[in-house]
Amino acid sequence: MRAEEIENKDGFYATAELENTLPATAANYGIFFIAIKPCEVLVVKEVHGTASSSGTVTVEKLTGTTAKGSGTALTGAISTASTADTVQTATLVITQTNGIIPTQLNIGDRLAIKSGGTLTSGKDLQITVYIKPLSKGDYR
Numbered sequence: 001m002r003a004e005e006i007e008n009k010d011g012f013y014a015t016a017e018l019e020n021t022l023p024a025t026a027a028n029y030g031i032f033f034i035a036i037k038p039c040e041v042l043v044v045k046e047v048h049g050t051a052s053s054s055g056t057v058t059v060e061k062l063t064g065t066t067a068k069g070s071g072t073a074l075t076g077a078i079s080t081a082s083t084a085d086t087v088q089t090a091t092l093v094i095t096q097t098n099g100i101i102p103t104q105l106n107i108g109d110r111l112a113i114k115s116g117g118t119l120t121s122g123k124d125l126q127i128t129v130y131i132k133p134l135s136k137g138d139y140r
Helices: 003-009
Strands: 012-018 031-034 039-050 056-062 110-116 123-133
Touching: 012 031, 031 123, 039 056, 056 123
Parallel strands: none
Antiparallel strands: 012 123, 031 110, 039 123, 056 110
């Protein structure tokens, strides 16, 4: 088996991090991943160091020229007002629309963080996404 065949099968992680007080400002949220090959989002996890007043974040998929904040939600809202330093696993949205599975990404699709609610006081937010290539199957 060639090295690139293994690379095409293994999943990988994409991480977005907003340090210190950056999570308290909506303008600081944005795009953190661009697909360079067809792939699928399998897991999304979030943690924050200080809870916000009543904030939420959502991971969204952007296709074509879709602007951040206007994409397709890949997760339900994740509370950033919950207990600090507690890793949360997001609920993935897997409902197909017109035969398209939202968690699957084509080349050029992007992932972004969309904020909501009152972000005041939020600190040290990190989102980690586990992504698996679609094109080459698995090791079986």
